[in-house]
Amino acid sequence: MTLVPEGSQDRLLEGCEIIGKAAQDVSAPMWEVFAIQSYGQDVEIERGRVSLAGGGGEGGYCIRVVDSGRTGFAYSTTPDNAVEMVRKAMRTCALTPAIEGLELPEDAGSTPVEGMWDSKVDQITPEELMQQADQVIEKVSELDSRAVVTGGGMALSCHVGALLTSQGISSAGRISSHSAGIQVSIDEDDRITSGWSSMGSRSLVSDFDGMCEEGVEWAISTRNLIDVEKNVEDAQVLFTHRGISGLFSNIFCSALRGEKLSRGESVWSGKFGQSILAPHLSLVDDGRLPGGAGSGTRDGEGLPTRVTSLIDSGRLVSGIWATRDAAEQVEAGNVESADSTGNAGRGGHHSPPVTSFNNLILSSSDRQIERESMIEEMEHGYLVQSVMGAHTANPSSGDFSVTTSSILRVKDGEVVGAVKQAGLSGNLPAAFSKEVSLAQMNKATPLWSGGSIIVPDVLLRQGIRVNSS
Amino acid sequence: MSAASSPNTDSWKTGRFLDEDLAERIIDSAKKCGATYAEIRTVSNRNTSISMRDGKVRNAVPGHDVGATLRCLVDGSWGVHSTSDLKAIHSQVESTISMARQVAARRSSGEKPVSLAEVPISTKDVHWRPLKDIRDIDIEDKVAVLSEFDSMIRTDERIVSVNTGFSDEHVQTELVTSEGMNRVWSFQRTCTNAVVTGRDDSQVASYRTRVGGVGGYEAIERVDLDEVARSATESTLRILSAERSPSGRMNLVADPDLTGVYIHEALGHPCEADLVAAGDSCLDGKLGEMIGDPLVTVLDDPTWEGGHGSFPVDDEGLDTASRTLIENGRLVTYLNHRETAAHFDIPTNGAARAQDGLHHPLVRMSNTMIMGGKHEDLDELLEDVQDGVYACGTRGGQVDTGRGSFQFAAQEAWRIRDGELAEPLKDVSVSGMTLSILKNVDGLTKNAVLASPGFCGKGQMVPVGDGGPAMRIRDALVG
Numbered sequence: 001m002t003l004v005p006e007g008s009q010d011r012l013l014e015g016c017e018i019i020g021k022a023a024q025d026v027s028a029p030m031w032e033v034f035a036i037q038s039y040g041q042d043v044e045i046e047r048g049r050v051s052l053a054g055g056g057g058e059g060g061y062c063i064r065v066v067d068s069g070r071t072g073f074a075y076s077t078t079p080d081n082a083v084e085m086v087r088k089a090m091r092t093c094a095l096t097p098a099i100e101g102l103e104l105p106e107d108a109g110s111t112p113v114e115g116m117w118d119s120k121v122d123q124i125t126p127e128e129l130m131q132q133a134d135q136v137i138e139k140v141s142e143l144d145s146r147a148v149v150t151g152g153g154m155a156l157s158c159h160v161g162a163l164l165t166s167q168g169i170s171s172a173g174r175i176s177s178h179s180a181g182i183q184v185s186i187d188e189d190d191r192i193t194s195g196w197s198s199m200g201s202r203s204l205v206s207d208f209d210g211m212c213e214e215g216v217e218w219a220i221s222t223r224n225l226i227d228v229e230k231n232v233e234d235a236q237v238l239f240t241h242r243g244i245s246g247l248f249s250n251i252f253c254s255a256l257r258g259e260k261l262s263r264g265e266s267v268w269s270g271k272f273g274q275s276i277l278a279p280h281l282s283l284v285d286d287g288r289l290p291g292g293a294g295s296g297t298r299d300g301e302g303l304p305t306r307v308t309s310l311i312d313s314g315r316l317v318s319g320i321w322a323t324r325d326a327a328e329q330v331e332a333g334n335v336e337s338a339d340s341t342g343n344a345g346r347g348g349h350h351s352p353p354v355t356s357f358n359n360l361i362l363s364s365s366d367r368q369i370e371r372e373s374m375i376e377e378m379e380h381g382y383l384v385q386s387v388m389g390a391h392t393a394n395p396s397s398g399d400f401s402v403t404t405s406s407i408l409r410v411k412d413g414e415v416v417g418a419v420k421q422a423g424l425s426g427n428l429p430a431a432f433s434k435e436v437s438l439a440q441m442n443k444a445t446p447l448w449s450g451g452s453i454i455v456p457d458v459l460l461r462q463g464i465r466v467n468s469s
Numbered sequence: 470m471s472a473a474s475s476p477n478t479d480s481w482k483t484g485r486f487l488d489e490d491l492a493e494r495i496i497d498s499a500k501k502c503g504a505t506y507a508e509i510r511t512v513s514n515r516n517t518s519i520s521m522r523d524g525k526v527r528n529a530v531p532g533h534d535v536g537a538t539l540r541c542l543v544d545g546s547w548g549v550h551s552t553s554d555l556k557a558i559h560s561q562v563e564s565t566i567s568m569a570r571q572v573a574a575r576r577s578s579g580e581k582p583v584s585l586a587e588v589p590i591s592t593k594d595v596h597w598r599p600l601k602d603i604r605d606i607d608i609e610d611k612v613a614v615l616s617e618f619d620s621m622i623r624t625d626e627r628i629v630s631v632n633t634g635f636s637d638e639h640v641q642t643e644l645v646t647s648e649g650m651n652r653v654w655s656f657q658r659t660c661t662n663a664v665v666t667g668r669d670d671s672q673v674a675s676y677r678t679r680v681g682g683v684g685g686y687e688a689i690e691r692v693d694l695d696e697v698a699r700s701a702t703e704s705t706l707r708i709l710s711a712e713r714s715p716s717g718r719m720n721l722v723a724d725p726d727l728t729g730v731y732i733h734e735a736l737g738h739p740c741e742a743d744l745v746a747a748g749d750s751c752l753d754g755k756l757g758e759m760i761g762d763p764l765v766t767v768l769d770d771p772t773w774e775g776g777h778g779s780f781p782v783d784d785e786g787l788d789t790a791s792r793t794l795i796e797n798g799r800l801v802t803y804l805n806h807r808e809t810a811a812h813f814d815i816p817t818n819g820a821a822r823a824q825d826g827l828h829h830p831l832v833r834m835s836n837t838m839i840m841g842g843k844h845e846d847l848d849e850l851l852e853d854v855q856d857g858v859y860a861c862g863t864r865g866g867q868v869d870t871g872r873g874s875f876q877f878a879a880q881e882a883w884r885i886r887d888g889e890l891a892e893p894l895k896d897v898s899v900s901g902m903t904l905s906i907l908k909n910v911d912g913l914t915k916n917a918v919l920a921s922p923g924f925c926g927k928g929q930m931v932p933v934g935d936g937g938p939a940m941r942i943r944d945a946l947v948g
Contacts, residue, residue: 193872
């Protein structure tokens with residue numbers, strides 16, 4: 001028994017053909033039919049035990065038509081409504097403005113990306129998934145008898161997709177994923193401390209020890225509260241990869257969209273070719289990372305994925321684009337030229353493709369050392385594992401003001417204890433343009449808007465204000 | 470919530486999306502397989518989504534989603550199956566029962582099995598009919614309204630970008646349970662929103678606004694969009710020239726919008742009984758205790774007229790009603806669904822909500838309000854503040870319910886000096902510990918109002934409303 005029924009890809013493509021034919025019947029000049037069907041299982045954990053098991057599937061079809069630069073869109077859960085879908089798409093097409101030069105992409109070929117499908121994920125049974133949850137619960141308890149997995153769970157999913165266009169693209173594929181997340185709590189002496197950890201992979205994961213250790217470690221380390229002088233100070237802050245990921249994705253991902261850059265909505269608008277980050281930092285979007293959370297053979301419009309350099313040695317070199325945004329900004333005169341960078345993302349069948357990141361990877365040409373060595377080198381400052389309110393950061397300016405209860409004080413190169421709660425504020429692009437160091441470890445952390453960002457631990461030596469009052 | 474008569478009552482009779490006989494057969498199968506309780510909930514969502522940028526339509530999408538969730542309680546544990554393929558759900562009964570049994574087998578002898586509080590079994594349909602059914606309005610007319618709203622905002626050369634949106638939905642839910650509950654309910658929700666971006670030299674600022682709530686097209690028509698546009702434009706330009714927020718402990722006065730977010734994040738979430746039962750709430754064991762200043766009374770009301778988080782029947786089939794969570798500083802009850810009402814042995818209060826037909830219900834808020842106090846108006850509330858911050862609007866918030874800490878961010882703010890508003894501030898955030906801050910509330914204006922519509926994420930995204938009067942807090946941590 002598998003999650004994905006046999007013949008799913010063929011059935012999706014057949015459905016796309018039915019809708020494509022309906023579009024041809026009304027002489028839609030350009031059309032693109034996308035279909036996706038998702039299947040999944042999940043297990044929830046509460047208060048140290050498996051509390052619920054579930055499964056299911058959902059999916060549907062959508063069509064985008066382009067007629068003289070105007071675009072229309074409609075969707076349905078079944079191709080049985082093909083004629084109605086096409087009629088709706090053509091009607092909404094008339095409501096949008098014509099964008100000169102907007103055309104759906106021609107087939108430019110594609111090369112598969114490795115590591116996107118694991119048949120073991122497709123074959124695992126609900127009982128086996130629950131056994132994995134049992135192992136995680138037991139492991140946490142083994143690591144510290146006080147520690148309990150108070151929340152979280154395990155999930156498996158398999159997605160089958162198909163794309164058929166009037167421009168010669170006919171493609172179908174499948175991806176799998178296996179993920180887990182746990183909140184570990186220690187409730188002792190009338191005080192609860194918690195640690196959160198998660199992991200995800202396109203392949204079946206069998207070893208969750210690292211995730212358990214991280215959760216338990218932070219539940220323990222934040223128990224040792226120390227008295228800190230209640231004040232506001234500019235301090236060095238070492239963000240773990242998990243601690244920086246929310247702010248990084250909220251601010252940097254927004255700022256590097258091509259249309260935001262060209263429309264003056266990005267903090268880096270008008271700065272192409274200029275130095276915007278520390279000179280040893282580079283940022284690429286890699287749609288072809290083997291097994292990457294945001295990887296794929298083609299993007300959501302059927303163009304082959306690629307590696308795009310965005311910031312090279314601190315200088316802004318490019319933004320990311322999908323077809324429509326590129327044509328629109330060229331027509332508006334905001335940029336001389338722009339083409340898709342293979343960054344059209346699909347959030348399902350309910351909405352048209354939008355410009356989105358695949359795998360955003362931050363790297364440094366400087367010496368990179370392990371977290372422990374960074375703590376020694378920073379001498380005085382703070383180590384932050386998570387922040388609350390990363391989504392309230394201002395993506396237009398890069399300013400942020402967040403709170404953390406997962407913060408450790410570092411003195412003389414050693415962690416000396418935990419601070420109960422502190423505010424962190426500053427301007428993230430500015431902080432990354434000053435003294436900044438990256439640690440050795442790279443770990444993928446899920447990005448809420450799809451895809452992933454891969455950012456190691458980051459030491460920001462300037463530009464962060466810590467309010468421990 | 471008033472149920473106004475619709476000009477076209479026939480359009481409400483869409484019929485069921487999951488055949489009633491088939492639903493009954495599925496429930497019978499589940500019972501035969503050993504379910505002590507089974508339900509199948511089908512949700513149809515017919516909607517329109519329009520987005521516009523700088524006066525040009527980006528997308529106009531008429532949509533219709535249908536999903537169903539089968540939930541079975543077997544040996545005191547849950548098994549769940551959700552699907553958009555309604556034809557196939559009958560074939561999933563056995564596997565859903567099997568999953569529930571496997572969960573039950575993991576329960577230790579000391580753990581309580583899941584049980585459900587008894588509730589009235591209803592077969593009554595409830596339809597909140599709007600004055601103007603959104604399904605009778607052409608998408609071209611909706612685009613025209615959004616286009617007009619958009620044009621009202623672009624009135625200053627420093628405004629570099631305006632993104633606007635319109636959304637409406639007609640939600641119909643069908644619930645059939647093994648206890649004999651068999652009912653259909655429906656309502657509509659309509660909203661419009663804008664994100665305004667301004668630029669002045671190197672400064673960039675953005676401001677978000679959203680209006681609307683439960684109701685048909687009248688939910689937008691009754692709003693003074695011109696005033697909303699003028700206010701958003703002014704706020705954006707003011708933030709451009711505002712100073713960075715001071716940091717430290719100080720007196721904070723929050724407008725109704727921010728008061729609402731505070732009460733939602735800091736108190737509403739820890740009041741959710743599923744979090745309390747999971748050991749993830751700072752309000753665990755505090756029922757009946759004084760947790761706030763006697764000034765503080767908080768209610769959660771799914772029947773608030775026009776509220777973004779209003780709904781007529783909860784997702785376990787209970788008729789909704791207003792519930793008081795804190796009365797004069799004392800914690801009166803937790804928000805609950807049937808499982809947690811039984812767990813805590815407290816009366817049910819109909820707070821089961823699921824995002825859609827593809828999710829199972831959790832304990833969720835609706836429209837959460839702190840009630841008005843004794844201060845006549847904002848001026849009177851500011852009078853006694855020598856130095857502080859007046860913060861308005863919200864860019865969202867977050868809470869750690871277990872530790873009882875929270876953070877939320879204001880859209881704009883002013884410094885308060887000698888009882889009066891002084892220079893504008895930007896990027897103001899407020900954080901603190903729920904149980905400390907509730908005791909530091911020392912002033913509320915008389916008039917409590919429902920503020921901007923919002924959304925709440927707790928694994929599932931649901932529309933919510935919140936609000937209150939202007940509120941003064943001593944010794945708040947401002948960042």
